[in-house]
Every structure is written in C-alpha cells, then in structure tokens.
Amino acid sequence: MLKDITLGQYFPGTTSIHRMDPRMKLILTTAYIVVLFVAKGILSYMLLLAWLLTTVRLSRIKISVIFRGVRPLLFIISLTALLNMLYTPGRPALEFWILTITYEGIFVAIKMVSRIIMLITGTLLLTYTTSPIVLTDGLEQLLNPLKKLRVPVHELAMMMSIALRFIPTLIEEADKIINAQKARGADFETGSIFKRAKALIPLLVPLFISAFRRADELAIAMECRCYRGGEGRTSLRQLKYSSIDLKAMLFSVIVFTAVIVLRVLGI
C-alpha cells in the first residue's frame, strides 16, 4: 500500500524531542550525520547508537514505525551489503564458484549496513517529530545569512514546505484513484513490466491533472492573501531556544566529541 511510505511524515506529539527548537534539531541531526561518517571503531558506533536510542526513546516513536520507514530502502541496503562482502579483499571466509566472501568484507558490510540504518533512522526521527512547517521555519532561519549572497532562501524554504505539505495529500489522492480504477477492473499488480507500465496511465493522468489543479488553487489562494515573497515578511511563531535545547546540545556535544576523540586516538 502507498500509505506505508512514511518518509517525510510527521507524528504529532508533546515529548521533549517534539518541543525542541527546530534549529537545534537540524544542527544536531547534521552533526550526528557528520560524526556518523567520522566514526570508525565499534565503541564509536555503540556511542552513536546509544545517542540514537535515547532520542528514539524520548520521542516515544514506536520502533515498528521506524522500521516501516526503513523498509522501502531494504533493497538498496542489502545490495550494498552484498557488494561489500564480495569486493573487499582479505582472508576468504566462504568460497563458491568464482565468488569469494572475505572476513574483512563481512565486517565492512556490517559496518555499512549499521551506518545506513542509523543514518536513515536519525533523519526519519527529525521529520517524525517536527511538523514540516516548523522544520522549514527552522531551516530558513538557519540559512538566513546566505541571503546576503543573494541565495533565495525564503523561496527555497517555501517550495520545500509546500512540497512536504503535499506529499501526504498526493499519496491519499493516488490511493483513491487506484481504488476507483480497480473498481473498474484495473490491474496494477500482475503482468509483464510493459503491461504494468501501461496500467499506470489510468493512475498518472488523473494524478497529474489533480496536482496541477491543486497548484493553481494554491497559487490563487496565496495571491488572495497578498503573498509576495519573503521581503519584509515576519513570522507568526518566533523561534526561541529553551532549556531542553541546552540539555540536548550538551548531551550531544559530549557524545559527538567522544566519537571524534576516539577517531583521533585511532580506537
């Protein structure tokens, strides 16, 4: 079902993670991703995993929900693992035909898979606990200095928030159209790849038409409310850092510094 795609979906809540300032969440998530690539030894991974699990725990997002977010990428993850196992030189662990799996390969594969899953989980957590609007608000504020370099920060943020806002709407719409065509005997699931591609026409045509209609309506609605870009625009919600952000920052700085130190020490 299309509904299972949870990427970019927000689960409302009132936990301390939900209440954090979006700027702090963005900064910490970015730092987490960087540090994830810096990390090398098992101990570093354990530290980052602990950081991640603490955050998941605090956000009260169910593990099953996170798993559903990771699932669409399982194929890519398995492929990465397989290629790493096969193409890493070292002591052979398993040999058949012309393929050799090495101990080093297995180790690298495990590392890569954990890294990818931890990466996805970290970013999913950000979108699960932050509403798209708040998220873009935060992003816009963080990127504000770039306005001096004539980067259209506001326009980019607005485009992003509209895109995020309409993902669930379009998914819902697609679900409805699929059902309506199925009710007329459309078959999206069986047949050759060509037949299946052709079967998508009854879905895609109405979906595009409705996307254009929505875009049109939205543009008119925005103009009716005198939208004219970011210049001189103030925000209804003023972002403010609170003590939660301070605690989160301290906790993260300690963990992340530890990982970097371990890397420098070569452990």
Place this chain on the structure above:
Amino acid sequence: MSAIIKTENLHHVYGAGTPFERMALNNVNIEIERGEFIGLIGHTGSGKSTLIQHLNGLLKPSHGRVLFNGVDIWENIKRVREIRFKVGLVFQYPEHQLFEDTVYKDIAFGPSNMGFTKSEIDERVREAAEFVGITDEQLSKSPFELSGGQKRRAAIAGVIAMRPEVLILDEPTAGLDPAGREEILSRIRGYHEKLNTTVILVTHSMEEIAKNASRIIVMEDAKVRMTGTAKDIFSHADELESMGLAVPQITQVFLRLRNMGLDVDPSVYTIDQAEREIMEVRRKYDA
C-alpha cells in the same frame, strides 16, 4: 429469498499499530435483497465509504465476513476481481478518475478490462451512455470538455457499462447544483426501475433518500444505528437529529405541528403525503 449482499460482524480498523489507528466499522451486520434500492445515510466520518468499499472487495475486513450471493468474497482471493465487476462502485467525485482522451474510451475501460469483444464493448458503452444521458456527440469529445454534471454522469456510465448486479454510488450528487442533482438522481432511478438492479445510494441528505430509497440504513460512529423504510426511520426524528442528520423539511413542519398539539402523523416526508395528511386532519376537526 437469500440476500445478494450480506455482512457478518464486519469490523475495519485503519492504520492498525500506528498512532493514527481508527476503528471505522464496528460490528456491522447488514442484509440486502436483490432488486432493493437502499439508502445509506450517516454523518461525515460515520464509515459509509469504508463499508461500501468492503462490499466489492477493495478493502479487506479486519474481522468478519462479506457474503455475495451467500459466498464469502475473500474465500478465493483470485475471484475478488470478479466481484468488482458484479458489484459496481462509483466513488465520490468520480469525474476525478477520467483519464482517456474521449468519453467513449473512458466508459469502455471497465468492459475492456472484463475482456469483451469490440462489438460487445460498443453495445455496453452506448447503453450505459443512454442511461446517464450522454449523447453520441459527447461520446467522441474529451472528458475535459464536458460540464461538471456531464463529467460526473460520464464517470457513472463507466461503471454501469460493466452491467453490475449491484450498483453502489458514493455521494453521487456532492458538489452539484440542484438541477444537476435531480438529473443524476432521476437517471439512477430510471436505471433501477428499468433493469431492477440492486442499488445502494450513499448520501447525507435525507430528502434525496426519502424520495428514492425503498429501505434506509443509518450509520453513526462506525455502527449501523437503524434500518427500515423511510416512514419507520423518520418517526425517530429526534434520534436522527441527535446524530446530526436533518429530517426533510416537510417532516420537520409536521413534527412541530404535532408538538403544538395537532393530531398528525409526523413521519410524512413528501409534499403529496403532507397534503393528504392535512386534508385528513381538517376533516377530523370539522367533524
């Protein structure tokens, strides 16, 4: 006589295991006889659309069974697609699903999925178009050149062309002007009378249902609250009102009259009945 459609302890839960979990059907047991014209009514969110999507196998029950001609439609997974041809479902705003470059081809989509020959398809398309009042000239147009009401009727024809044994329509008059509404309803009525097809009409307008349905099913909060003829149902006007369903205006007038102490029957729902009732009352008071 055995029911053409029957549900047994039907339950449906959306988003099981997520924070959005919601019970949309709670122990629904309905029975529909061949040739009936059923009105399914309920407030927005009461579960009407969810229920009808079970009747043609688009949704799978979380618990309970759906029987078509006495056979569980999920008994053989491979046959579920056939059920969709026998139980034709017209979704809400069906004009949003039009996709072909001519109205003719769009109406032909269903029958061609059923695997008919060109001439059989042609016969079905023309018959369906006639039922909904789409002219030959309109058949060769693009669906997007039609007016709102015409588009909607073309989309309904797309389901009728499959010659389903049961025709279900989800709020077919939503968003149309009164003339467009009456046009659609009279077309559906005509179709029902001519072929004696079983029809289930979903709406939240009591007036629409009172005029058309031979039996009414009232839903509230994922459950079936009442079933019966229009007369039965409207005699529970207070209960209906507490469910947020307005009884027809003429019924409201008669309820007021009765509350004022006049001895009238409050389950009146057409102007004709009202006239007869008033004459009756006058005669009583004159005597």
